Amino acid sequence: MRAAKEKVSDMASAAKEHINIGGAKAEENAERAAGVDKDVAEERRKVKEAQAKMELHEAKAEHRADRLDAKQQSHLYGQQGQHQYPIPTPGGQYPMGGATTTDVAPTTGTTGPTYPVGGYPPTTNYG
Known part of the structure; x- marks a missing residue:
């Protein structure tokens, strides 16, 4: 469909x-x-013809650019919104699963780790 639109636009420009x-x-x-x-009259005609050809090539380049932009937009953003990434909440945490960001209260303290800052994280029973 995009190719047909491009051809029609090119024909109109021609x-x-x-x-x-x-x-x-x-x-x-x-x-x-x-x-x-x-x-003098012949030179003016040649200048106008060259200007018309330049405008044709500019229009064709614009049609190609429009076609490529439309093609890239569908590849970048997906057609059904498949590539939606979570947005971090005000506290810097990403919502898990189906959690929403509307009922999250802003954090008042630090967002650092919960284990002691100077020590190691808690170990497991395996090691």
């Missing part, structure tokens, strides 16, 4: 380029009829 080039040729003929030098 049509706009052809209209701009046709307008430049018509202006060249009008300038020649008004008595402007032939070389």
Whole structure:
């Protein structure tokens, strides 16, 4: 679907380029009829044609960028929200399981370890 949208956008940009080039040729003929030098009118037409081609390439690049951005957005964030990471609570703790962060009271003391600071954590019966 994105490729089809990109093709349609490219075709619209190409049509706009052809209209701009046709307008430049018509202006060249009008300038020649008004008595402007032939070389000056031709140079102005060439400048307008080059500008139309530059605009076409810019539009095509923008269409490619839009397509890549849309493709990357779906890969980064997932389509069903699969990659949702827990947000830490005000105390710095991550909620476990289905715990919510709305009923957690802010901590008033330190958030350090519960075992003695100078000693080792409690050992198990295995060692």
